[in-house]
Amino acid sequence: MSDLSYFGRTVKYLVICSLTACMFSLPFQHAFADAQRGKQLFQQNCAQCHNPLRDATGPALYGKENEVPGGRKWIYNWVHNSAAVIASGDKYAVNLFNQWNHVQMPPFPQLSTQDIDDILDYVKQVGDEAKQAAAAPAAGGQQTTTAAPASNNNLLYGIITLVLAIVALILLQVNRSLNRMANEKEGIETPEPVPFYRNKTYIAIVSVVLFLMAGYFLTNAAVNIGRQQNYEPTQPIFYSHRVHAGINQINCLYCHAGAEKSRHAMIPSQNICMNCHMAINSYSGPQLYTPEGKPVDGTAEIQKLYYYAGWDPKQRKYVNAGHPIQWVKIHNLPDFVYFSHEQHVAVGKIQCQICHGPIQNMDVVYQYSDLSMGWCVNCHRTTKVHFTDNAYYSNIFMKYHEELKEGKIDSVTEAMLGGTDCQRCHY
Numbered sequence: 001m002s003d004l005s006y007f008g009r010t011v012k013y014l015v016i017c018s019l020t021a022c023m024f025s026l027p028f029q030h031a032f033a034d035a036q037r038g039k040q041l042f043q044q045n046c047a048q049c050h051n052p053l054r055d056a057t058g059p060a061l062y063g064k065e066n067e068v069p070g071g072r073k074w075i076y077n078w079v080h081n082s083a084a085v086i087a088s089g090d091k092y093a094v095n096l097f098n099q100w101n102h103v104q105m106p107p108f109p110q111l112s113t114q115d116i117d118d119i120l121d122y123v124k125q126v127g128d129e130a131k132q133a134a135a136a137p138a139a140g141g142q143q144t145t146t147a148a149p150a151s152n153n154n155l156l157y158g159i160i161t162l163v164l165a166i167v168a169l170i171l172l173q174v175n176r177s178l179n180r181m182a183n184e185k186e187g188i189e190t191p192e193p194v195p196f197y198r199n200k201t202y203i204a205i206v207s208v209v210l211f212l213m214a215g216y217f218l219t220n221a222a223v224n225i226g227r228q229q230n231y232e233p234t235q236p237i238f239y240s241h242r243v244h245a246g247i248n249q250i251n252c253l254y255c256h257a258g259a260e261k262s263r264h265a266m267i268p269s270q271n272i273c274m275n276c277h278m279a280i281n282s283y284s285g286p287q288l289y290t291p292e293g294k295p296v297d298g299t300a301e302i303q304k305l306y307y308y309a310g311w312d313p314k315q316r317k318y319v320n321a322g323h324p325i326q327w328v329k330i331h332n333l334p335d336f337v338y339f340s341h342e343q344h345v346a347v348g349k350i351q352c353q354i355c356h357g358p359i360q361n362m363d364v365v366y367q368y369s370d371l372s373m374g375w376c377v378n379c380h381r382t383t384k385v386h387f388t389d390n391a392y393y394s395n396i397f398m399k400y401h402e403e404l405k406e407g408k409i410d411s412v413t414e415a416m417l418g419g420t421d422c423q424r425c426h427y
């Protein structure tokens, strides 16, 4: 055999390699694009005690992976079971525990190292962005989405995939020409090559790939239309739930009285704010920051409230009718879904935080649950209702009362009461 056909085989080998590389780079895109997932995991598991940038119940997490002995590996062990790390006599851990007055961080054995990596990537992203924002003179000052670096990664891997695919195509062409040359040399007639855009195999492969990709993105996009988990809009006043419901322990129902007695929890009017803020005209609590890490002046925010309420703090009286505060609505179910707070809060005795997350630790409220149908239905399937100790059920569903007494069943779920029937939630 000639050198040329040997070369041809090498080219073929290279083609296969680059195609394989293309395929493998696809799943990688996911691994790297997951700072967004990290944000969610952080908010669900860590946010009630940690802030990326400043100390709270626990230390600020930004940059810690470079400080702890053993980097991320140490952090995996720590997060899985910090008590075990302290008990092992690890000097750094024991010191830390003493510094933080023996507050025990709960163990998170359910988080995989990938989960923890995502959390740490998210923390790093927030910290890096805050640093950049501090370095650059305040430009614009509007909400920027934190997803930017994740999509940059996506773009990068997309480009790499494309380049590899083009290289593969070029190599295929080279391979074909070389084969032809080899054949000609040996005097074998080769048919005129079909250009690639008329080559049936190429067309078939490209159509199938496009079809699959389009299908995948369309379904995903369609399922998520109207959903907005983690939505965290900028509000007209920087009103912090952490300051009010957390630090100052104001009851949720003081402001959201509707939650116990109607469908809607309702947003309080400025009169309710003024009950306290006629007297409280400055803010001296812990320094507040926007989600991007910019400092907030609490006293100036209270002045905004005075503007909306039409209150003159110098004369200590209302001087005009004020202007309604246009709070941006965060949670929003579609119109065809019936949901009542009263049913869940007063009858079901479900805590606000189960559905809304650790609101009392949020400076800026974000949507914690995805509010999908699966979310509602799963809870109805698994949650045991307060059945025997509930006046609401004392005279209905007698069958279940009897079965409970006879020990046939040990609990009643909302699904057993019809909570998965379509018409309960849709009308």
Ligand code: HEC
Pocket: 042, 045, 046, 047, 048, 049, 050, 057, 058, 059, 061, 064, 068, 075, 078, 079, 082, 096, 097, 098, 100, 101, 102, 103, 104, 105, 106, 108, 111, 119
């Ligand atoms: C209930 C509060 C609480 C929660 C929830 C919590 N932590 Fe902690 N964390 C602490 C405290 C307090 C410390 C300081 C050490 C101590 O007292 O145990 C700490 C320390 C740490 C440290 C070491 C920091 C340093 O200075 O070296 C890391 C890393 C950490 N936490 C990560 C996490 C992650 C990741 C999560 C979420 C999966 C989480 N923590 C959830 C309270 C908490």
Ligand code: HEC
Pocket: 235, 239, 241, 244, 245, 250, 251, 252, 253, 254, 255, 256, 267, 268, 327, 328, 329, 330, 331, 332, 352, 353, 356, 359, 360, 364, 365
């Ligand atoms: C002092 C009054 C006050 C208290 C106390 C308070 N809130 Fe709020 N809440 C507000 C205001 C004002 C808004 C609208 C601005 C915003 O979203 O931050 C709001 C917004 C919300 C939202 C988002 C509403 C939307 O647009 O979808 C939820 C959920 C919520 N609060 C839950 C709670 C829970 C749970 C508690 C108790 C832990 C609580 N609130 C305590 C005043 C209060």
Ligand code: HEC
Pocket: 252, 253, 256, 259, 260, 263, 264, 265, 266, 267, 331, 332, 333, 334, 339, 341, 344, 345, 350, 351, 352, 353, 354, 355, 356, 371
């Ligand atoms: C079973 C889950 C669940 C519980 C428990 C719950 N909420 Fe909600 N909440 C929701 C859903 C779903 C919405 C969106 C409702 C809509 O768009 O019609 C919502 C919306 C809100 C809003 C926005 C305004 C409104 O009424 O639509 C506020 C404020 C609020 N909840 C506060 C609270 C407070 C305070 C509590 C606890 C006393 C609480 N929620 C308990 C699920 C829950």
Ligand code: HEC
Pocket: 237, 238, 239, 240, 241, 243, 244, 248, 250, 255, 268, 269, 270, 272, 273, 274, 275, 276, 277, 280, 282, 283, 284, 285, 288, 298, 299, 301, 302, 305
């Ligand atoms: C039950 C009393 C009470 C009510 C009602 C109340 N606040 Fe406050 N507010 C406080 C206290 C206490 C502080 C903290 C003062 C301090 O630490 O110096 C505060 C601080 C603030 C601050 C500065 C810190 C921050 O969160 O940015 C703003 C702005 C504010 N309130 C706005 C509002 C608005 C808007 C409402 C109505 C939705 C409201 N408050 C209702 C008691 C109240």
Ligand code: HEC
Pocket: 333, 337, 338, 339, 340, 343, 344, 347, 348, 350, 354, 355, 371, 372, 375, 376, 377, 379, 380, 383, 384, 385, 386, 392, 414, 417, 418, 419, 424, 425
């Ligand atoms: C955290 C768990 C949980 C979630 C999430 C939840 N529910 Fe429920 N739901 C309950 C429980 C528990 C009850 C029964 C309360 C009772 O009557 O004791 C209930 C009752 C109801 C009922 C009354 C059913 C009846 O028996 O007539 C409706 C309607 C309903 N839920 C709709 C929804 C919708 C819509 C959503 C999602 C937007 C939702 N729920 C999310 C736990 C939940």
Ligand code: HEC
Pocket: 223, 226, 227, 333, 334, 337, 371, 372, 373, 376, 377, 380, 419, 420, 421, 422, 423, 424, 425, 426
């Ligand atoms: C516990 C409450 C609940 C029950 C029971 C329920 N749904 Fe839903 N459904 C919802 C909610 C909430 C949404 C809105 C989801 C969203 O916005 O993503 C929804 C959305 C839908 C949609 C719109 C498609 C979509 O995903 O947005 C259809 C169709 C639907 N439901 C059909 C049904 C049928 C059929 C049944 C009975 C087998 C049923 N639902 C039972 C709560 C419920």
